[in-house]
Amino acid sequence: MATIKHSATKQVNRLINYCEKRAGVTSSHNLIADDRKSVQKQIKLTREMFNKTGGVEGHHFIQSFKPGEVSPEKANELGLELVKRMHPKREAVVYTHTDKGHIHNHIILNSPSIEDGKKLSVTRKHYFEWQRQNDAICKENGLSIVTEKKKQINKTLAEYHIMVKGKLPFKTHLRAAIDLTKVKCASFKELQTFLKDPKLDIDSKIQKGHYYFKTKEMTRFISGKQLGNEYTKEVLDQEFIKRQK
Numbered sequence: 749m750a751t752i753k754h755s756a757t758k759q760v761n762r763l764i765n766y767c768e769k770r771a772g773v774t775s776s777h778n779l780i781a782d783d784r785k786s787v788q789k790q791i792k793l794t795r796e797m798f799n800k801t802g803g804v805e806g807h808h809f810i811q812s813f814k815p816g817e818v819s820p821e822k823a824n825e826l827g828l829e830l831v832k833r834m835h836p837k838r839e840a841v842v843y844t845h846t847d848k849g850h851i852h853n854h855i856i857l858n859s860p861s862i863e864d865g866k867k868l869s870v871t872r873k874h875y876f877e878w879q880r881q882n883d884a885i886c887k888e889n890g891l892s893i894v895t896e897k898k899k900q901i902n903k904t905l906a907e908y909h910i911m912v913k914g915k916l917p918f919k920t921h922l923r924a925a926i927d928l929t930k931v932k933c934a935s936f937k938e939l940q941t942f943l944k945d946p947k948l949d950i951d952s953k954i955q956k957g958h959y960y961f962k963t964k965e966m967t968r969f970i971s972g973k974q975l976g977n978e979y980t981k982e983v984l985d986q987e988f989i990k991r992q993k
Contacts, residue, residue, distance in 0.1 A: 750886050752878050753810045760806035761788050767854040771843035773824040777831050778839045791839050791858040798865030806859050812852040817891050820844045827853035833881050837863040922961050923975055925950050934991040
């Protein structure tokens, strides 16, 4: 069961320094060498060659595996296969870590394509394609896949209020409230009703195809995407549809 998370970076060298230092197994795609300095030099030259030195320098994907399902070597092999399927014309390094109680890959992609220099933009559609290809690779290798969105530990309303009184960061506050209520809802309208309950007192709205949320302490709404991929309109709507059935 491998899951995928994504983030963009404007400091790819710093990310490589972190990932390489803790890596048990390393491999690369479209790069001459795997060692840190050679990788950093080559991907920098590629960005300079295509005049793509500003803004986002690279993309970071974390591919996490269920404990006990794969060896570090196999995990690295699967990460490299995922890169080749998704971006055959982009430079990439796969670093496999075993320091968090579960084996996981840090996949770093250079932003420009080596073919035409076009920079990578990770849209929601692109991110879901990573997930789809990741599931396909897991199935092909006899690994389990996530068949339903992973839910955070359910909390009672009493537990939720204890958390809030502890002055959680507002994003954590919103995630906890949404996790608590979404399991009862078959539509966004129902979610709005539960969130607006005086015991939670959270405002929500839909605007330009996105869901937005705000606690009474916040001065403005933030989108579900800002809370994480599990809180986007697409993912929440999929959960609502399951409960309608």
